[in-house]
Structure formats: C-alpha cells, structure tokens
Amino acid sequence: MHIAASLLSADFLNLQTSLERVRGVDFFHIDVMDGHFVPNLTFGPCVLKDLHRVFNTPLDIHLMVENPLFFVDLYKDLQPTFITLHIENTPHLHRSVHYIKSLGIKAGVSLNPATPLCGLDYIVQDLDLVLLMSVNPGFGGQSFLPFILDKLKAFKTRFPHYQGVLEVDGGINANNAPLLRACGANMLVVGNYLFTHSDPTQALCKLRS
Numbered sequence: 001m002h003i004a005a006s007l008l009s010a011d012f013l014n015l016q017t018s019l020e021r022v023r024g025v026d027f028f029h030i031d032v033m034d035g036h037f038v039p040n041l042t043f044g045p046c047v048l049k050d051l052h053r054v055f056n057t058p059l060d061i062h063l064m065v066e067n068p069l070f071f072v073d074l075y076k077d078l079q080p081t082f083i084t085l086h087i088e089n090t091p092h093l094h095r096s097v098h099y100i101k102s103l104g105i106k107a108g109v110s111l112n113p114a115t116p117l118c119g120l121d122y123i124v125q126d127l128d129l130v131l132l133m134s135v136n137p138g139f140g141g142q143s144f145l146p147f148i149l150d151k152l153k154a155f156k157t158r159f160p161h162y163q164g165v166l167e168v169d170g171g172i173n174a175n176n177a178p179l180l181r182a183c184g185a186n187m188l189v190v191g192n193y194l195f196t197h198s199d200p201t202q203a204l205c206k207l208r209s
Helices: 012-020 045-052 068-078 093-102 148-158 177-182 200-208
Strands: 002-006 027-033 059-064 082-086 106-111 129-133 165-169 187-190
Touching (some): 002 165, 012 045, 045 068, 068 082, 082 093, 082 129, 093 106, 106 165, 129 148, 148 177
Parallel strands (some): 002 027, 002 187, 082 106, 129 165
16 A cells, blocks of 8 residues: 655645655655636645655646646656546546656546546556545545445446556545555545644554554
C-alpha cells in the first residue's frame, strides 16, 4: 500500500515544516484547482518548484481544472511521477492520456463519486493510474463516502486484468484504510488524518499496517 500525502491539508503558512512531519510518505499528492471545475484555488507551479529544492518526494499531480492540457504543459517540467486528468472534463481523453505519456510521465484518470465506471472501458488499458474520488472534489476535510467501497469492488470485477495503480482520495483514515485495501485499492491519498495527527509517523504506520 502506497500513501500519498495531500498537500491540500498542509499548513500553508508553514508549508515546509508541515511537509517535514510527513516525510515518510511515498508521494506528495498535489490537487491543482482553478476555481472553475471545482470551487477552489490551490497551487501554482512556482510553489512546487520551491518544494523540489527541499524535498525529493515524488509528485502525484491531480488536475481538477478546465482546459487540463494547458495545466499539463504548466507542470510537466517538474517531471511528476503521475499526472491525473478528470474524465468529466477531458473531451479528448485518449489523446490527452497519450500526450502525458509522451512526456515520460505516467497518466491517470480520475472519476468523481457519482461518475460511472463505464467511461473507462476504452481507455483503462492505457492508464497507469485510476483515481476514484471518495468525496466530491474541491475541499479537504470531507467525510468518506462509504459507497466507494462498492465502486472499488465493481472496478475489480469490470477490469480484472488492470495492473496499474488503483488510488482512492477523500476522507481516508486508519479506520477505512483496511476496508479500501480489502476492496483492491493500492494507493491512498491521505490529508487531514496525517497532517492533524499528533504523531504523523505513527499515523503512517497505522495506515500501512
């Protein structure tokens, strides 16, 4: 099980110190929001460039934006491990996924909680990562939606030969992490549970165990 720390839940006024506390994570999960696709604004590339000078933690960039290819070009020089697009607002999904892969970056596709899995039928074989949102995107600190467990099971049934990363994001903690793993998730995006914990190292151990 890989753990990605969601920077959306970090302390922005003390960002470096906040990230030092979760150094043991496998990825930094970067929610890029433009105020259009979701009603919030977050990180620009200049912030991540500064982080790169201090941290070598791989980046998992999640684009919650309109005009996603504009943002792919904005962030590609950071050489993240993953760039994930939303299926709901990427009209030429096949072309966009393969553009990301042509940059030497692994490509992912995200689905909002109520978005059906059928949209992945003709693209899943090209994906390095599938992200199932377990909250409605836009804000941190939301409660986990339990029906995502059924959606995970349905994904494993529908796509039994999928070998990539199956990621879940939203409201994840030590209580629901074992359930998600049992349903097939192999990467969890964790925000509030990690960043507000009195001992993030202990919290990380709980998540992984």
